[in-house]
Amino acid sequence: xxxxxxxxxxxxxxxxxxxxxxxxxxxxxxxxxxxxxxxxxxxxxxxxxxxxxxxxxxxxxxxxxxxxxxxxxxxxxxxxxxxxxxxxxxxxxxxxxxx
Amino acid sequence: xxxxxxxxxxxxxxxxxxxxxxxxxxxxxxxxxxxxxxxxxxxxxxxxxxxxxxxxxxxxxxxxxxxxxxxxxxxxxxxxxxxxxxxxxxxxxxxxxxxxxxxxxxxxxxxxxxxxxxxxxxxxxxxxxxxxxxxxxxxxxxxxxxxxxxxxxxxxxxxxxxxxxxxxxxxxxxxxxxxxxxxxxxxxxxxxxxxxxxxxxxxxxxxxxxxxxxxxxxxxxxxxxxxxxxxxxxxxxxxxxxxxxxxxxxxxxxxxxxxxxxxxxxxxxxxxxxxxxxxxxxxxxxxxxxxxxxxxxxxxxxxxxxxxxxxxxxxxxxxxxxxxxxxxxxxxxxxxxxxxxxxxxxxxxxxxxxxxxxxxxxxxxxxxxxxxxxxxxxxxxxxxxxxxxxxxxxxxxxxxxxxxxxxxxxxxxxxxxxxxxxxxxxxxxxxxxxxxxxxxxxxxxxxxxxxxxxxxxxxxxxxxxxxxxxxxxxxxxxxxxxxxxxxxxxxxxxxxxxxxxxxxxxxxxxxxxxxxxxxxxxxxxxxxxxxxxxxxxxxxxxxxxxxxxxxxxxxxxxxxxxxxxxxxxxxxxxxxxxxxxxxxxxxxxxxxxxxxxxxxxxxxxxxxxxxxxxxxxxxxxxxxxxxxxxxxxxxxxxxxxxxxxxxxxxxxxxxxxxxxxxxxxxxxxxxxxxxxxxxxxxxxxxxxxxxxxxxxxxxxxxxxxxxxxxxxxxxxxxxxxxxxxxxxxxxxxxxxxxxxxxxxxxxxxxxxxxxxxxxx
Numbered sequence: 001x002x003x004x005x006x007x008x009x010x011x012x013x014x015x016x017x018x019x020x021x022x023x024x025x026x027x028x029x030x031x032x033x034x035x036x037x038x039x040x041x042x043x044x045x046x047x048x049x050x051x052x053x054x055x056x057x058x059x060x061x062x063x064x065x066x067x068x069x070x071x072x073x074x075x076x077x078x079x080x081x082x083x084x085x086x087x088x089x090x091x092x093x094x095x096x097x098x099x
Numbered sequence: 100x101x102x103x104x105x106x107x108x109x110x111x112x113x114x115x116x117x118x119x120x121x122x123x124x125x126x127x128x129x130x131x132x133x134x135x136x137x138x139x140x141x142x143x144x145x146x147x148x149x150x151x152x153x154x155x156x157x158x159x160x161x162x163x164x165x166x167x168x169x170x171x172x173x174x175x176x177x178x179x180x181x182x183x184x185x186x187x188x189x190x191x192x193x194x195x196x197x198x199x200x201x202x203x204x205x206x207x208x209x210x211x212x213x214x215x216x217x218x219x220x221x222x223x224x225x226x227x228x229x230x231x232x233x234x235x236x237x238x239x240x241x242x243x244x245x246x247x248x249x250x251x252x253x254x255x256x257x258x259x260x261x262x263x264x265x266x267x268x269x270x271x272x273x274x275x276x277x278x279x280x281x282x283x284x285x286x287x288x289x290x291x292x293x294x295x296x297x298x299x300x301x302x303x304x305x306x307x308x309x310x311x312x313x314x315x316x317x318x319x320x321x322x323x324x325x326x327x328x329x330x331x332x333x334x335x336x337x338x339x340x341x342x343x344x345x346x347x348x349x350x351x352x353x354x355x356x357x358x359x360x361x362x363x364x365x366x367x368x369x370x371x372x373x374x375x376x377x378x379x380x381x382x383x384x385x386x387x388x389x390x391x392x393x394x395x396x397x398x399x400x401x402x403x404x405x406x407x408x409x410x411x412x413x414x415x416x417x418x419x420x421x422x423x424x425x426x427x428x429x430x431x432x433x434x435x436x437x438x439x440x441x442x443x444x445x446x447x448x449x450x451x452x453x454x455x456x457x458x459x460x461x462x463x464x465x466x467x468x469x470x471x472x473x474x475x476x477x478x479x480x481x482x483x484x485x486x487x488x489x490x491x492x493x494x495x496x497x498x499x500x501x502x503x504x505x506x507x508x509x510x511x512x513x514x515x516x517x518x519x520x521x522x523x524x525x526x527x528x529x530x531x532x533x534x535x536x537x538x539x540x541x542x543x544x545x546x547x548x549x550x551x552x553x554x555x556x557x558x559x560x561x562x563x564x565x566x567x568x569x570x571x572x573x574x575x576x577x578x579x580x581x582x583x584x585x586x587x588x589x590x591x592x593x594x595x596x597x598x599x600x601x602x603x604x605x606x607x608x609x610x611x612x613x614x615x616x617x618x619x620x621x622x623x624x625x626x627x628x629x630x631x632x633x634x635x636x637x638x639x640x641x642x643x644x645x646x647x648x649x650x651x652x653x654x655x656x657x658x659x660x661x662x663x664x665x666x667x668x669x670x671x672x673x674x675x676x677x678x679x680x681x682x683x684x685x686x687x688x689x690x691x692x693x694x695x696x697x698x699x700x701x702x703x704x705x706x707x708x709x710x711x712x713x714x715x716x717x718x719x720x721x722x723x724x725x726x727x728x729x730x731x732x733x734x735x736x737x738x739x740x741x742x743x744x745x746x747x748x749x750x751x752x753x754x755x756x757x758x759x760x761x762x763x764x765x766x767x768x769x770x771x772x773x774x775x776x777x778x779x780x781x782x783x784x785x786x787x788x789x790x791x792x793x794x795x796x797x798x799x800x801x802x803x804x805x806x807x808x809x810x811x812x813x814x815x816x817x818x819x820x821x822x823x824x825x826x827x828x829x830x831x832x833x834x835x836x837x838x839x840x841x842x843x844x845x846x847x848x849x850x851x852x853x854x855x856x857x858x859x
Contacts, residue, residue, distance in 0.1 A: 024291050027332040034327060054286060054297035058336050062327040080301050082317030082339060 015043035015068040022056035034063040046070040052077040107148045111197045114141040119528045126183040139168045154200045167218040185217045280343040283366045290362035303355040313344025468514040478504045520555035537576035550600035567676045579616035610698040619688040621645045646686040650674040713796040715760030725835040727781040734775035755842040758793045784836035
């Protein structure tokens with residue numbers, strides 16, 4: 001039941017798996033998903049993501065939910081967007097982000 | 100697409116001319132960097148354009164060509180005679196390939212392969228580091244602008260022997276600027292609404308950075324990002340700061356934003372800001388982005404063509420014309436061969452279409468024309484208002500106004516002519532190739548020098564000059580210049596010289612082809628003409644007439660029929676072609692020194708300056724260009740000849756005196772007994788022979804519009820064309836050369852059967 005490795009201290013249930021394509025069309029669904037994860041206090045499972053667009057990136061950044069097991073694609077995309085640090089700080093909160 | 104393809108081919112023509120010019124300069128020993136660069140750019144531009152149209156043959160060959168030129172550019176080898184020769188040969192192949200792509204004759208693959216191999220050989224001799232050094236530079240200078248192309252290259256080896264491709268696309272690296280480029284970028288909501296993504300812009304920037312061998316440093320400003328609960332999903336909150344390496348140019352960076360400039364805020368500033376970059380950027384941003392882009396399943400199906408990212412590295416003309424859908428290529432899985440099939444299909448379809456005639460005109464010429472038309476409108480309004488006035492002063496002003504309109508009309512005519520005028524360079528440079536090919540067939544070593552390539556003539560003439568000049572130059576190579584042994588034996592330099600020149604001379608264009616060969620062997624020409632039955636054995640001909648025999652149909656002195664000439668069709672075809680353009684051919688030849696052929700052509704085929712004269716009751720036009728002088732004769736200068744004709748001595752020169760009305764069989768009145776006080780026009784034909792025409796009256800000097808009499812009626816002796824005068828009457832334009840030739844014929848009293856031919 002416990003997510004492997006750096007799942008984070010707050011995790012009590014399985015991380016919410018995110019869809020493969022987080023493009024502009026997926027942003028509404030992603031927001032709901034992330035809001036739900038926030039409510040449940042669960043992390044986000046980024047292992048299946050192959051594509052992240054700018055809008056979905058905003059949602060992920062705003063949520064501050066930790067991304068569990070980011071795929072190589074996710075790492076690349078975050079590097080491209082210049083937000084790599086977001087991945088390496090699993091417990092960042094939105095308040096810290098907006099600082 | 101067809102239009103763009105047409106523009107591409109026009110560009111190709113220009114680039115090929117540029118190439119020819121550059122290579123000629125190289126062969127003349129001008130190996131300046133700028134010359135080499137110009138040559139390189141020409142080939143590079145052709146390759147770039149061809150790549151975007153999927154013209155594979157062209158791309159393949161120009162790529163190899165370009166690689167070799169790059170060796171020259173980087174100083175790996177010097178532009179020796181042999182190297183330049185190989186390049187010239189490659190240029191001929193390249194121009195044939197362009198022609199093939201345009202729908203012309205297919206190029207013999209063995210020729211391509213041969214030139215291909217020669218180029219590769221040059222490149223190899225340039226140093227063993229060829230494969231390493233340039234390949235190494237290439238690895239970091241990723242040829243993004245040609246990304247569709249490398250895929251095409253893979254199957255190449257089927258046609259050609261394997262050449263180590265190093266993918267050196269020879270990107271001209273921008274001169275390193277001192278400071279890095281700092282780009283700030285904030286997408287609007289609209290950017291996402293359009294289906295684009297900030298990500299594409301970042302990828303584009305990463306690409307141009309990598310092209311220059313660097314990486315981008317990106318930092319994201321998310322200060323505007325609200326908490327998730329307040330976040331509107333399709334609103335854009337983020338701003339990016341990107342630092343590009345100093346080598347990246349502003350233009351290429353700007354080009355990344357070409358398609359999105361409306362939908363985002365961005366600024367590009369060159370400043371040293373590296374220190375401001377958050378150090379936690381662990382530097383790996385650039386290549387992962389590319390990898391991801393390459394492997395990501397196409398997220399941009401419908402917007403594939405939008406990010407013009409890799410485009411900017413192309414040279415400007417091509418860049419402007421052929422934005423490539425590179426994003427599509429980026430998103431393709433590596434190794435996919437599905438490059439741009441729709442483009443290729445369209446291009447090939449277009450290639451089969453016959454080319455449309457169009458010309459490129461300097462904008463200022465069009466502007467001049469427009470100004471004049473504006474003035475014409477004003478002048479017309481002035482005349483209209485003046486014509487309503489009835490007083491005498493109004494009449495006077497009207498006359499003035501009309502005469503100023505006349506000069507305006509002439510200016511407009513000149514301006515239109517200027518629009519149609521083109522330098523003869525295009526034709527002349529093609530002749531270099533003709534001579535090269537003829538030399539390689541005959542085994543002679545001949546240098547063609549071009550002079551006056553900037554001389555402008557009407558474009559119809561430019562086009563029609565190609566064939567006659569080709570014939571003449573082949574003839575000069577084949578017959579004019581002796582074999583190397585014979586030249587050395589005669590004490591001449593082994594290398595033959597031909598000068599092709601063009602100049603304006605009194606309203607006509609004079610093209611001369613001068614060789615330093617053996618000259619015309621008149622004795623042999625005469626004997627051959629007798630043998631062929633062209634002239635009777637007892638004919639008495641002047642040197643000039645013997646020279647002219649080589650233009651007779653069926654005449655050829657070549658002992659053997661060679662590939663080039665000797666079939667006896669060339670020269671008379673040349674003569675007909677030139678005559679159909681209203682031109683004349685002159686020959687002057689000095690035994691042992693060489694032969695000079697001169698074409699004298701009218702600048703335009705539409706309008707000429709003429710003198711209106713009256714003879715035998717008819718008003719006729721004589722081209723001003725052939726009139727030397729006008730005078731009133733004295734009886735004492737006239738001498739009668741036994742055959743009833745007269746000669747006149749003008750300042751010691753004797754020339755036949757031709758009563759024009761009689762010569763044209765117009766006069767019903769008997770010839771006057773005394774020619775005293777007659778008005779004469781001294782006229783000259785192209786070979787310099789003069790005659791004096793007796794006319795009744797000289798009426799005016801005017802410009803006339805030439806109407807063909809042959810196409811409306813039939814050919815008439817002594818008449819070259821017709822025109823319509825201001826009063827609506829039809830007037831004949833006289834063919835002075837024919838009249839002079841016929842008069843000289845009379846005086847020489849040579850056998851009558853040769854006369855009509857020589858008189859033409």
